[in-house]
Amino acid sequence: MKDLGAKKAAVIASFRENFEGEPIVVKSPGRINLIGEHTDYNHGYVMPAAIEQASYVGIAKSGSEQCKLIALDLNESYEFSIEGALQPIEIGWVNYFLGVIDQYKKKSLALEGFHMVFTSDVPLGAGLSSSAALESSFGFALSQLFSHNVSLVDVALMGQQAEHNFAGVKCGIMDQFASCLSTANHAIVLDCRSLEYTSIPCDMKDYQLVLFDTAVKHNLASSEYNVRRSQCESGVAVLQTKFDGIGSLRDATMEQLDAVKGELDSIVYDRCSYVIAENERVLLAAEALKSGDIETLGQLMNETHLGLSKKYEVSCKELDLLYDIAQLNPNIIGARMMGGGFGGCTLNIVKKSELDSTLEYVLESYKDATQVELKHYIVAPGDGATLL
Numbered sequence: 001m002k003d004l005g006a007k008k009a010a011v012i013a014s015f016r017e018n019f020e021g022e023p024i025v026v027k028s029p030g031r032i033n034l035i036g037e038h039t040d041y042n043h044g045y046v047m048p049a050a051i052e053q054a055s056y057v058g059i060a061k062s063g064s065e066q067c068k069l070i071a072l073d074l075n076e077s078y079e080f081s082i083e084g085a086l087q088p089i090e091i092g093w094v095n096y097f098l099g100v101i102d103q104y105k106k107k108s109l110a111l112e113g114f115h116m117v118f119t120s121d122v123p124l125g126a127g128l129s130s131s132a133a134l135e136s137s138f139g140f141a142l143s144q145l146f147s148h149n150v151s152l153v154d155v156a157l158m159g160q161q162a163e164h165n166f167a168g169v170k171c172g173i174m175d176q177f178a179s180c181l182s183t184a185n186h187a188i189v190l191d192c193r194s195l196e197y198t199s200i201p202c203d204m205k206d207y208q209l210v211l212f213d214t215a216v217k218h219n220l221a222s223s224e225y226n227v228r229r230s231q232c233e234s235g236v237a238v239l240q241t242k243f244d245g246i247g248s249l250r251d252a253t254m255e256q257l258d259a260v261k262g263e264l265d266s267i268v269y270d271r272c273s274y275v276i277a278e279n280e281r282v283l284l285a286a287e288a289l290k291s292g293d294i295e296t297l298g299q300l301m302n303e304t305h306l307g308l309s310k311k312y313e314v315s316c317k318e319l320d321l322l323y324d325i326a327q328l329n330p331n332i333i334g335a336r337m338m339g340g341g342f343g344g345c346t347l348n349i350v351k352k353s354e355l356d357s358t359l360e361y362v363l364e365s366y367k368d369a370t371q372v373e374l375k376h377y378i379v380a381p382g383d384g385a386t387l388l
């Protein structure tokens with residue numbers, strides 16, 4: 001178990017150095033996603049879990065309208081008035097916070113000036129939702145500090161809007177939801193339309209979840225993300241001309257998609273067929289995990305990777321290489337790129353008894369092919385937003 005105390009202590013120490021008074025401290029984590037990729041904004045199903053790595057926020061009222069944010073890891077700060085107009089600015093990290101404040105204002109939830117220090121150990125650019133962790137921890141912290149009692153679902157929704165409006169990524173709800181509502185040792189099975197969810201035990205039996213981090217983040221990640229979203233929407237628009245009751249791809253069957261194939265651009269057809277198949281896989285994967293059938297879960301993850309790579313085209317050569325390396329090792333029973341794509345991590349199910357030799361095999365194989373040292377993280381499902 002990680003030492004939560006050390007991160008909390010670092011935030012409090014910095015707060016005391018810079019400000020008067022004592023902060024409350026909260027944390028909200030990054031996430032993995034077992035399965036259900038690019039389904040959230042199509043109102044489908046996802047199966048994420050929080051990880052131990054998290055964003056930590058220490059916050060107290062400033063006693064005036066002035067606010068100051070301190071980014072401990074960057075050694076940077078930013079000051080503004082809580083009464084001022086809010087719009088995205090040039091400093092990337094500040095936008096996540098301004099975006100959340102904007103949401104509070106839009107909901108007429110009163111805020112006063114505050115001082116805040118944050119730190120995060122969620123790896124950046126690894127597809128582990130470092131930005132959702134910031135938004136969720138901050139949204140939760142504001143609710144605690146100003147006694148607004150905002151539900152964690154609403155904190156997640158506000159974080160998603162912050163991402164849309166201040167970071168420019170039209171993301172779904174998965175990342176913020178997992179960051180806010182996860183519980184240790186469980187995965188969430190979330191219906192992204194109704195936001196109904198169940199937490200199911202994430203008992204991996206004889207296996208261990210491992211992330212291999214390519215440490216690459218190709219520039220087109222956010223622009224292509226938004227393109228995928230509109231390709232799916234254009235598929236839905238065509239489906240709606242032929243079939244009743246289709247609000248999103250989640251409502252469509254493969255047969256219905258095939259019936260309109262002639263009217264769809266072939267790329268749009270591929271995107272939609274991936275999403276329809278992925279929604280089915282999530283439900284199968286949830287049953288597999290519940291019944292302890294980790295082998296089936298692994299097989300479904302492999303299928304997801306192939307769909308993301310060949311049909312949804314959000315993989316990249318580094319992620320495909322890691323997938324191929326994994327397929328050659330019988331101790332890895334499932335592997336796939338995870339998150340939005342174009343870089344970041346693969347998620348792997350690795351036999352526990354062969355963990356060390358398997359890690360060595362993957363790290364060496366990747367290095368032989370690319371001359372790059374791969375990072376890896378051993379992960380276990382942790383808790384969502386928490387007041388420390």
Ligand code: GAF
Binds near residue numbers: 039
């Ligand atoms: C990113 C987004 F933020 C999520 O909403 C989700 O769409 C994911 O990519 C792909 O499944 O993490």
